[in-house]
Amino acid sequence: MSASLGRYEPLEGSNGATSKSDNPIEFTPPRKRRSSFWLLLCVMISSIIIVLGAIAFVGFKGSSHSSVVKVCSDLSTRHEWRSLSQDEKRNYLLSVKCLKSKPSRLGFQNQSLYDDFPYLHSRQGEQTHYTAAFLSWHRWFIHLYEDALRNECDYNGYLPYWDWSLDWNNISGSPVWDNEFGFGGNGNSSEDGFRGNCVTDGPFAWLEVLFIGDISVPHCLSRGFLEGDELNKWTSQWQPSVIDGVLSTQTYANFSLRLEDGPHLSLPHIIHGDYSVGSAPADPIFFLQHAQIDRLWWRWQQTDKTSRLKDYSGLGTDSNSQATLQDILDVDGLGPSMRVVDVIDTTGGNLCYQY
Numbered sequence: 001m002s003a004s005l006g007r008y009e010p011l012e013g014s015n016g017a018t019s020k021s022d023n024p025i026e027f028t029p030p031r032k033r034r035s036s037f038w039l040l041l042c043v044m045i046s047s048i049i050i051v052l053g054a055i056a057f058v059g060f061k062g063s064s065h066s067s068v069v070k071v072c073s074d075l076s077t078r079h080e081w082r083s084l085s086q087d088e089k090r091n092y093l094l095s096v097k098c099l100k101s102k103p104s105r106l107g108f109q110n111q112s113l114y115d116d117f118p119y120l121h122s123r124q125g126e127q128t129h130y131t132a133a134f135l136s137w138h139r140w141f142i143h144l145y146e147d148a149l150r151n152e153c154d155y156n157g158y159l160p161y162w163d164w165s166l167d168w169n170n171i172s173g174s175p176v177w178d179n180e181f182g183f184g185g186n187g188n189s190s191e192d193g194f195r196g197n198c199v200t201d202g203p204f205a206w207l208e209v210l211f212i213g214d215i216s217v218p219h220c221l222s223r224g225f226l227e228g229d230e231l232n233k234w235t236s237q238w239q240p241s242v243i244d245g246v247l248s249t250q251t252y253a254n255f256s257l258r259l260e261d262g263p264h265l266s267l268p269h270i271i272h273g274d275y276s277v278g279s280a281p282a283d284p285i286f287f288l289q290h291a292q293i294d295r296l297w298w299r300w301q302q303t304d305k306t307s308r309l310k311d312y313s314g315l316g317t318d319s320n321s322q323a324t325l326q327d328i329l330d331v332d333g334l335g336p337s338m339r340v341v342d343v344i345d346t347t348g349g350n351l352c353y354q355y
Contacts, residue, residue, distance in 0.1 A: 070349025078295070078355050081160045081182075081288060082175045088157055089181045093203045096284050098153035100207075105334050113152060115210045115282075117145060120334050122214040122278035132253065132314030132323030134260050135297045136340045142290050143343075143351055144335040145281075158353065161291035164267070168238035171270060172225060176285060178202070183285050186225045187273075196224025196273035204284060211279040221283060222273035234266040247300055253314035255300055264293050295355045298346055309345050 084092070099114035106116045121141065128137040142159060149155035167174040177185045184202020191198035194212060198220035199205060207221040226234065236242065246262060249255040267289050268275050274282045281287065301308045316323045325341040342350045 072347055072349045072352035074352065075347060076158045076353045078158050078291060078353055079160055080163050082166075084157075084160060086181055091155060092149070092157060092160065093181075093183075095149045095153040095155035097203060099148060102148075102152050106332060111210055113148060116334055117141075118209070118211055118279035118282040119214055120332055121281045122211065124330055124332060126278040127317050130257070130260065130315070131317050132256065132312060133317050133327060133329065133340070135256050135294070136312075136343055137329045138290050139294050139297070139346075139351075140329050140335075140338055140343050141331065142287050142294065144331065145287055147335070159291050160288055161295050161355070162285070162288035163292055163295075164238045164263075164289075165240050165243050168235045168240075171231065171235055176288065183283075185223075187223050191220070193220050193222025193224075194274060195276055196222040199223055209274055209279075209282040211282065212274075213278045223275070223283070224272035226270050226272065231270060234269045237262045237266045243296070247296065247303075249300075251313070252308070252311040255297075256314060259293065259296060263296070264289075294346075298355050301345075312340060312344065 081089070096114075100112045102113035104111045104116050105113060106119065108115075108119075111119070125137060125141060128134045146159040149159075162174070162176050164171070164174070172186065176182050179185065179202040182202065184199045184204050186199075187193060187197030188200040189197050191200055193199075194209075194217075199207065199222065204221055208218055209221050210216060210218050212219075225231070243263065246255065246258045249258055268280065271283070271285070274280065275286065310325070312323060312325050314323050315321075316327065323340070325339065325344065327340050328337055329340060329343065330337045338350065342348070345351070346353050
């Protein structure tokens with residue numbers, strides 16, 4: 001936007017070039033001259049205001065985070081994986097694979113939009129762990145992933161979640177590992193991968209993963225499920241009684257830490273492989289896991305929306321400050337960075353979904 005200032009042209013007689021005695025026909029009476037002067041002055045002031053307003057608007061549009069208050073007019077619903085039809089599952093899986101064919105938004109020539117997510121998580125997402133921003137940053141992160149699927153790869157559904165509390169006593173038998181309508185299994189024991197086996201079956205067989213953390217180490221998508229007592233130790237965190245205990249926590253700071261350190265931390269230990277490092281989103285099951293984590297936060301908020309939609313406290317991401325609702329959730333250009341307050345309510349206009 002731009003606006004140009006009107007150029008003030010002096011009235012005849014204002015510089016003494018003419019006078020009442022020299023040219024009586026063109027003489028401007030004093031009262032009318034003053035009125036014209038104030039009219040022009042008002043025009044100039046109005047023009048300046050327009051220019052300053054344009055500058056402020058452009059500056060706002062180019063800011064690093066969104067402050068636009070949007071209204072949610074069409075609330076979407078995220079569903080549990082096993083409740084989707086076969087066509088819906090197939091559509092989701094194909095859309096995830098499609099991200100590999102889309103160019104990087106982070107400006108890397110040799111990686112895809114699919115690879116942007118694990119790279120960003122290893123750099124920004126990891127910094128939010130054990131801080132107040134853990135839940136809010138990941139809420140925005142998985143929303144950007146959902147948007148990428150819908151806008152870049154013609155996905156016509158919404159991000160599903162995996163309710164692992166339904167599978168806590170038989171993790172490997174969960175339908176999410178189905179080879180046709182799931183994410184493939186534990187890989188091939190004869191094909192060594194990173195901290196596990198190369199996944200050689202299902203829709204993500206031999207998927208190339210570019211990073212370990214934020215270091216470029218191309219390799220096969222890998223998993224290495226735990227077994228025996230170690231497996232039981234971690235899956236016990238998914239028992240419905242344990243989840244109910246987490247949901248009964250009264251303050252946000254305590255709830256967030258209990259959720260992160262218990263149910264959330266279990267999956268990296270259980271799946272191992274690529275899920276065990278900061279670039280965990282390279283395993284597409286990551287987004288169903290974090291949709292479940294987000295769902296549990298949403299459930300906690302729903303029990304007392306009046307107070308819990310504003311309950312946000314704990315350690316800031318710089319480790320030297322207390323978190324506030326005005327803190328910025330930085331995503332390095334993968335999408336717009338937001339303030340916590342802009343994503344605290346999933347039914348607000350910036351997100352517009354429920355579970």
